[in-house]
Amino acid sequence: MPRIDPRRHEADHRDDAVERFGADGLPRRDPHKEKNQRLRRELRTHSAIRIGQNARRPAAAQRIVLADDVSWIIVVSLSEEPWPDAERELLGAAHTVADEIGGGVVLVRVGFLDPATDLGQIGADRTVLLPLMTDPNALAAHVAAVIERFKACHVFFGEGGADADVARRTAILLGERPATSLHLLSSERATFQEAGGRTEVSRPLPKVATLASGRFDAYESGIAREGRRIEIELNAPAPGVRDLGVVITSxxxxxxxxxxxxxxxxxxxxxxxxxxxxxxxxxxxxxxxxxxxxxxxxxxxxxxxxxxxxxxxxxxxxxxxxxxxxxxxxxxxxxxxxxxxxxxxxxxxxxxxxxxxxxxxxxxxxxxxxxxxxxxx
Missing domain, CATH: 3.40.50.1220 (TPP-binding domain)
Structure with a gap:
């Protein structure tokens, strides 16, 4: 067993006493310890208040709200699913252009949609619901009416199936030449491929365009858009597109x-x-x-x-x-x-x-x- 030096042991206790007690014999204060204890008490108190307030009054979700007179990009979706991937990609691509011109995005959906569906979550500033119809000419005429209502700068469709067909019919009604299967775009340029994908072509972004699937990211900003639903009175469509046969051009x-x-x-x-x-x-x-x-x-x-x-x-x-x-x-x-x-x-x-x-x-x-x-x- 090691031997204890009583003199050293007594000196150690004397030093501790000096640190704990002042010359007047009263206990010394530790301001750092008191400050830390006070901060811990305040933190526990504020946390309890904040949690209690949130439990009683949930904070309203933030949304991006745009005025009606901004420049609009229209996205047309014929899908029967609530939030299909192709629709989310179209909205993401539309916001790429809309953000450059300081505008917003209108989602035009065809067919039934649950009224509780919040399309602002996937990037729609405005939404327009069109009735389900089998006549592509009538649908193109209704889409053209929505374009006129918003004075849209550009209209995006998916490339494939009925979407691409309605896109081309809409372009004809507007007197525009569409760009198809775009895989890159900005507010000024559109890039697509022709000749079976062997040739890349770039041209100014037209009014009507179809976008290749799997090429664009979905809208992901962390903040939902307004998603306000707009009712538009639609008249009976005029006679649609007629096939006049092959026209020889030079x-x-x-x-x-x-x-x-x-x-x-x-x-x-x-x-x-x-x-x-x-x-x-x-x-x-x-x-x-x-x-x-x-x-x-x-x-x-x-x-x-x-x-x-x-x-x-x-x-x-x-x-x-x-x-x-x-x-x-x-x-x-x-x-x-x-x-x-x-x-x-x-x-x-x-x-x-x-x-x-x-x-x-x-x-x-x-x-x-x-x-x-x-x-x-």
Whole structure:
């Protein structure tokens, strides 16, 4: 057993006594200990009050409420399920655009819906219920009426089944050309695939579009939207879309922002018959510079450039275009540029991937012959 040093033991007790008691013999206060005890008492008291208040008066759930005069994006859902995944994806994509323009989202649902269903939870600022109907033309007419009621900027459908069919019929009634199977979008651009998914195409976001499934995230903000239900008086629809058969069109007149191969003319073109001949023989779309349009050789919607159309063709064939900065801006997103010009130092020649230094009037009929087209002697 270790021996105890009585003197050291007595000194230890003396030090403890000094710490616990003051010179006057009264117990010393520990302010830190008292503060911690007070904080613990207050915390227990406030927690009890807060829990009791919540139990008596539940806090109202927060919601995002928008005014009626904002810009609206409409989502149309023909699903019979309450909250299908495709509908949630459409609402998420719509909010991507609506948030950029400071707008809201209207959900248009077709068929019966339980009145207790809270569509604000999945992202609807407004909801419109349309009666179930089997006639797609009548349904498209009703959707068009809702679009007019809200002055909607864009309308999104799912790509598949009846949704896609109604989307195309609605676009026809509105006089719009829809974009289909979008897999990327913003308030300005829409990206989709064509030719069996082998080619990616980007164009300005149109008024009517169908969205590919599984490409967009559902609306998840943690705060529900208002989901207010709007009643709209619907009139009997006018006669719907009629099939007029196949209409033969020319690629030469295709919209410039959708053309894949563009044949463009500048001041260096004087033989307009040869220009149209080579464009037809090559299967291209007609375009021109501002000087050509101002001179009246081509209509204004055929102008390429900063003050015309910004094109994204796979190939841009320029005859007799010197290459003003505004025109070069219009073709900067083209994949390949071919320039035909007599000036070796022209800006368009410097921009081109391939240049032919020759007179356009000689090159155009030669290309027409090589393409198998007819050239007048």
């Amino acid at each position: 690629q030469a007149d295709a919209p410039l922002n959708e053309a894949r191969f563009i044949v463009s003319a500048g001041d260096g073109v004087t033989d307009w018959e040869a220009f149209r001949g080579v464009t037809e023989a090559l299967g291209g779309t007609i375009a021109g510079s501002r000087q050509v349009v101002d001179a009246g050789h081509l209509p204004r919607h055929r102008q390429v450039g900063a003050s015309g159309t910004l094109v994204e063709a796979r190939c841009y064939l320029a005859f007799g275009i010197s290459g003003a900065p505004q025109h070069l801006q219009g073709v900067q997103r083209c994949r390949h540029v071919i320039a035909v010009n007599t000036d070796l130092h022209a800006a368009m020649v410097k921009r081109a991937d391939l240049a032919i230094i020759a007179d356009a009037q000689q090159v155009m009929p030669a290309l027409t012959r090589l393409a198998g087209g007819h050239v007048d002697a």
